[in-house]
Amino acid sequence: MTDELLVVRCRLGEREAFAELVRAWHDPVWNYVRRMLGPAQADDVAQEVWVAVVRGLPRLREPGRFAPWLFTIARRAVADRLREEYARPEVLTEEERATGDPADALADRAGLLAGLSELPVREREILVLFYLHDLSLEDCAQICAVPVGTVKSRLSRARRMLRDRLTEKGYRE
Incomplete structure (x- = not known):
């Protein structure tokens, strides 16, 4: 099933359609976030992305452009997290430095x-x-x-x- 059709079904209120979108796109989004921020923050930021998708899906003008729209949301979430990090002074314990x-x-x-x-x-x-x-x-x-x-x-x-x-x-x- 195409992303476009899944988006339309989501707009009609089908929860299973949203679950299919998440199954199809969770790993690519999580991998993008992990590579941009590191593994420690990937779960939280990926979850923020999906919350933003739920809120923004009704406003998506072109359902066929779901992937670029999704990664735009992910990019904004990463940028927000980086801004938060840059605002805080960096203090890592030895354990945090060694953990990968x-x-x-x-x-x-x-x-x-x-x-x-x-x-x-x-x-x-x-x-x-x-x-x-x-x-x-x-x-x-x-x-x-x-x-x-x-x-x-x-x-x-x-x-x-x-x-x-x-x-x-x-x-x-």
Whole structure:
């Protein structure tokens, strides 16, 4: 069943349709949030995203554009959380510094994820949306509220920055 049809069914009050949307999109949203904020905050922020979806679904003008709309909401939730974090002074205990996502520690992509997490937010966001969520340049532009040309330049800069960081750590092309 298409997202568009599920959105229309949700608007008609079908709870099962919303449950299907959540089943289909929870993991991509959670992964996006985790890559932007880290595993400690992923559950809370992903839940905030779904609350915003419930509230905003009646106002979605183009049901066929559900995915970009959903990631726009997720992006705003991430930005809100980052603003909160930047406003607070950073004080981590030794235990918090040592605790990581066990799944990432076991993954072969640990170096890539570490390099990705070191990138500035704008560049990291474009890489996550484009490569990890397979969104088009146009969808990325809509989500980030920038022109497609800006997405292309951020994508190019992000790839270069990630390559440089990985090279510094001893990874080869």
